[in-house]
Amino acid sequence: MGNFTETKENLLKLGFMCGVFVLATAARGDWLLVVVYLFRDYLQDLFPVSENEAKTDHVISLSRWRLQNLPLFIIFSVIVSFTMFWGMAWSWQWYYYIKRRDKSEEWKCQPNKFLSPKDERHEIMLGSLNMLLGSVASGIISCYIMNGGHTTLYYGILDRGLLYFLLSIPCFFLWIEVNAYYFHRLFHNPYLYKKVHKIHHRYHQPTAFSTTAMHPLEFTLHQSYLAIVPFVFPLHVGVFITLLLYVYYYGMCDHSGIKMDALWPWQPSSMFHDNHHRLFHVNFGFNSFLMDWLHDTLDKADREYGEDVFGGRGRPVKTGSR
Ligand SMILES: [Zn+2]
Ligand SMILES: [Zn+2]
Numbered sequence: 001m002g003n004f005t006e007t008k009e010n011l012l013k014l015g016f017m018c019g020v021f022v023l024a025t026a027a028r029g030d031w032l033l034v035v036v037y038l039f040r041d042y043l044q045d046l047f048p049v050s051e052n053e054a055k056t057d058h059v060i061s062l063s064r065w066r067l068q069n070l071p072l073f074i075i076f077s078v079i080v081s082f083t084m085f086w087g088m089a090w091s092w093q094w095y096y097y098i099k100r101r102d103k104s105e106e107w108k109c110q111p112n113k114f115l116s117p118k119d120e121r122h123e124i125m126l127g128s129l130n131m132l133l134g135s136v137a138s139g140i141i142s143c144y145i146m147n148g149g150h151t152t153l154y155y156g157i158l159d160r161g162l163l164y165f166l167l168s169i170p171c172f173f174l175w176i177e178v179n180a181y182y183f184h185r186l187f188h189n190p191y192l193y194k195k196v197h198k199i200h201h202r203y204h205q206p207t208a209f210s211t212t213a214m215h216p217l218e219f220t221l222h223q224s225y226l227a228i229v230p231f232v233f234p235l236h237v238g239v240f241i242t243l244l245l246y247v248y249y250y251g252m253c254d255h256s257g258i259k260m261d262a263l264w265p266w267q268p269s270s271m272f273h274d275n276h277h278r279l280f281h282v283n284f285g286f287n288s289f290l291m292d293w294l295h296d297t298l299d300k301a302d303r304e305y306g307e308d309v310f311g312g313r314g315r316p317v318k319t320g321s322r
Helices: 002-024 027-038 040-046 051-055 070-098 101-107 117-146 162-186 190-195 197-202 208-212 216-227 237-255 270-279 290-294
Strands: none
Touching: 070 101, 070 117, 070 208, 117 197, 117 208, 117 216, 162 216, 162 237, 162 290, 190 197, 208 237, 237 270
16 A cells, blocks of 8 residues: 555656656747747748738838747747746645645755745746746747748758767757856856845745746846857757756756756756755856866855855855854
């Protein structure tokens, strides 16, 4: 009976993990990029551009900017992103934060510590505002590409050779990780921290909603080094989408507040970023230990950290308050 209950629990957990992976793709409107890449030709037949529209050369004409049917793209992007993202985040809330609240020592990174209702409302509002920005931007980019706009993404695995294809995977991964680390670390400079990044650190016990809950300026910056890729780097479309989904999926896990083991040797567990929220100026990376290891900014047991201890290396433990 015990085994059956355990299996049932594990299956439920697996179901939730799969759900999160699928739904994470919906956040910020990137699901639309996937649809556009896969069904580009079909969509062009479905939403044909009229002769008159195509010939229009006025500056405010959407077709002049390769943005025919833009409102449709944006409406779809916003509606689906919100429905899916909220569905996922609330499922986690219900499964862990409500149903298993009194057993938090079994599943929570910071047992028995929860955000105040005021901070929860704050992260939901701010996270949703940024999601709105992200899904509108994704709608515009998808629309542009679907209408034949310039892109450096390519479609055939062998178009640039197998070696290029294989090497582009770690290169794009590093591009994301290096940008994420340095931008994040920049925002931990005392001035920018207080003016901008402190908003994200208001959530000492983050939840899935915290993933996008940050100053809109910071959110835009983090989106920008991903958004320029389809216009600058020759990358296979599958590599681009798979790695985007991968980092979004881990972004959700990292902020969930739920203990999750790493799936890969280079991947930190969810405790890594949860500790960043608990200890503040340490563990700046997201998808690997690499940059923190290189810069000696990994969380150490013999150091103590706090919101006023800047620099990434903490200070020697005096009181044992950790
Ligand atoms: Zn931070
Ligand atoms: Zn965070």
